[in-house]
Each structure stands twice: as C-alpha cells, then as structure tokens.
Amino acid sequence: MKEFDFKTRSFEWQRDDDTRMTCRYQAAEGRIWLAEDKLFWNTCVKREGHVGNSHRFIKFIEAVDWVEKEIVNLANEPDVKQEVGILSEDEIKTNHLRLKTKLINGPYWIDAARMEPQRITYKVLIDLEAKPISYKSFGTICGDTHKYADRYPTPGKLANDIHLDAGHFQISQVLGDNSEHFRFTSLTNYYQETSVAELAQQVWNQSRILQLFKTGEIVRGRFGYQEVETGYITLLGACGQADCLWREEENRSEFMESKALRESLSFALDVNDYRDFLGLSAELISDERLLESMHEIRSSSKFIPDEARRESLVWLAQHKPLD
Numbered sequence: 001m002k003e004f005d006f007k008t009r010s011f012e013w014q015r016d017d018d019t020r021m022t023c024r025y026q027a028a029e030g031r032i033w034l035a036e037d038k039l040f041w042n043t044c045v046k047r048e049g050h051v052g053n054s055h056r057f058i059k060f061i062e063a064v065d066w067v068e069k070e071i072v073n074l075a076n077e078p079d080v081k082q083e084v085g086i087l088s089e090d091e092i093k094t095n096h097l098r099l100k101t102k103l104i105n106g107p108y109w110i111d112a113a114r115m116e117p118q119r120i121t122y123k124v125l126i127d128l129e130a131k132p133i134s135y136k137s138f139g140t141i142c143g144d145t146h147k148y149a150d151r152y153p154t155p156g157k158l159a160n161d162i163h164l165d166a167g168h169f170q171i172s173q174v175l176g177d178n179s180e181h182f183r184f185t186s187l188t189n190y191y192q193e194t195s196v197a198e199l200a201q202q203v204w205n206q207s208r209i210l211q212l213f214k215t216g217e218i219v220r221g222r223f224g225y226q227e228v229e230t231g232y233i234t235l236l237g238a239c240g241q242a243d244c245l246w247r248e249e250e251n252r253s254e255f256m257e258s259k260a261l262r263e264s265l266s267f268a269l270d271v272n273d274y275r276d277f278l279g280l281s282a283e284l285i286s287d288e289r290l291l292e293s294m295h296e297i298r299s300s301s302k303f304i305p306d307e308a309r310r311e312s313l314v315w316l317a318q319h320k321p322l323d
Helices: 060-075 089-103 155-161 194-208 208-213 253-267 271-278 287-300 306-319
Strands: 015-016 020-025 029-035 041-046 055-058 122-130 134-139 146-151 169-174 183-188 216-226 231-241
Touching: 020 183, 041 060, 055 060, 060 253, 089 253, 122 194, 155 169, 155 183, 194 208, 194 216, 194 231, 208 216, 208 231, 253 271, 253 287, 271 287, 287 306
Parallel strands: none
Antiparallel strands: 015 020, 020 029, 029 041, 041 055, 122 183, 122 216, 134 146, 169 183, 216 231
C-alpha cells in the first residue's frame, strides 16, 4: 500500500494508519483495511440510511477499483426518507400558540393565573446522566463497533458513588429502570427560596459529581431547586461537554402557560390536539397511551370540574394501565 500511487486516482484517499485508507464521495464513504490474516484486503462502502456493501480482495489495486466504483453507485442512490418522530421546538411552540387560540374562549380553558399556589415550597434538585457500567458490542461490515444492552448503575449505587445520602432524597430514573437519566429531589420541603438555593449549592459542592464527570462516569449534571406545588425548576449550575449540554429551560411564565395548556387539553380530551401539544408521532406514542395520560391529568387536577374528574377516575378504573 505504501508504494501505491494514489495521486493518479479519481478520489482523494486519506491514510488512517499503515493498513487503513478512507475516501469520501458526496454522502458516501469507502474504506480499505488489511484483514487480520494479512492475506486479504477488506473493503466496504457505507452511507447513512442505506444498506452498504463489502468485499474481500487479494490484490490491493482491485480493492481500490471496487471501492471507487461502489462509492459512486451508493452516493447516487435516492435519499431515504427519514421518519421524524419528534417535532422541533419551533414547531411545538407554533402548535402551542394555535392550540391556545383554539381553546382560550371555550369551556375547557384553564387560565395560568388560576394555577398559582397560595404558598410555594421547594425541594433541592439534582439531575444526572450516567455512563453505562457495562454493555455488549458487535462489529459492522465496515469495521465500526456498535454498543447495545447497556447496563446502568442502580439509584442506590449512584448515590453512594457521588457521596449523596440516599435516605435524604427521592431518586428516580426518568426514562424507566436501567436508564441513564437520574433525578434526585430532597425529601424535605423548604419554605424559603434563599435557604433551598444555598442548600442546593452546598449539596452539589460536597458531592463527588464533578470528580466523576472528570473521569467520564457522569456524562453531564445540573442542580437547583424545584417548586413542589407547580414542578417549576430553577437551575443554579451545570456541567457537561459542549456537545452534550442541557436544553435551555422555559422561564416561569412560559412554564405555567404550558402547564395550563396541558391541563386544558386534558380537560377537552382531544387526542389529536394533545399529540400536537407534545409534538410526538404515532410511531412514538399511541392514541391509547395519550388518552390514558390525559385521563390521569384530568383525574388529579385541582382546576377541572368534579364531574369531569370523576369521569376520568371511572375511565381509569375500567382500563388497565398500558405497559
């Protein structure tokens, strides 16, 4: 390979190491690398959303010729339409405005001002994204490695690792058991906002979160405090790589408007409108699951009439939870 004159080729080849070469054409990529037995040259072409191709050759020139031909063929294949399961933030905001306009003068509208509590109490809050502690992997035809069957630490182990007393916090895995996102909220409710802010900073500083972030065991973290009555979160600080930052949170006014719209839509029991509010496709969440979610909100709301809440309690009793 060292003696091969790539300057005469139609494509620009890049040497990854002594036994690997890569070239690109439009959205496709081609690779050549020496097999472990050192008798054959492995080749592959790949493109996102397409089935790639691979081959083995004894002669290096034949491997180069094959890749340069196949990479053009793959690049010229029609684009594969990607199904978008979640709307963009701008699309969701547009939907929210349309839905508010639709409901605001009707019988199902719940104004955000009605949802303001007479007194607000607070909990310390910490959100963490953890790295898996084990996983399985497999190699692709192009020599890439893909990981699967991730195993994450249990809430108790993570609390111990970051030196947080699990007896003082409610710990949940936001995406379900054996998932990467952990939320810690204090079991104690605090009456003074200044006090809970100081305590949140103290808990963060005394933990080992930043040490584990530096070693790669924590992907990112953030801390602050949460209003018990509304669920609104005030963030005080965060850690994370530039390509893995937390999404910017709504301000309190926007949060309360969104909360009021969610309850109004649940009161109305319109599945299509609720789907538009969430911005989720039918592939990601079924109509039945959305209906169940609306009835759950409806049945526990303090701002929906008693008759509607009773209707939802009856519906939930008649329908088993969807697993």
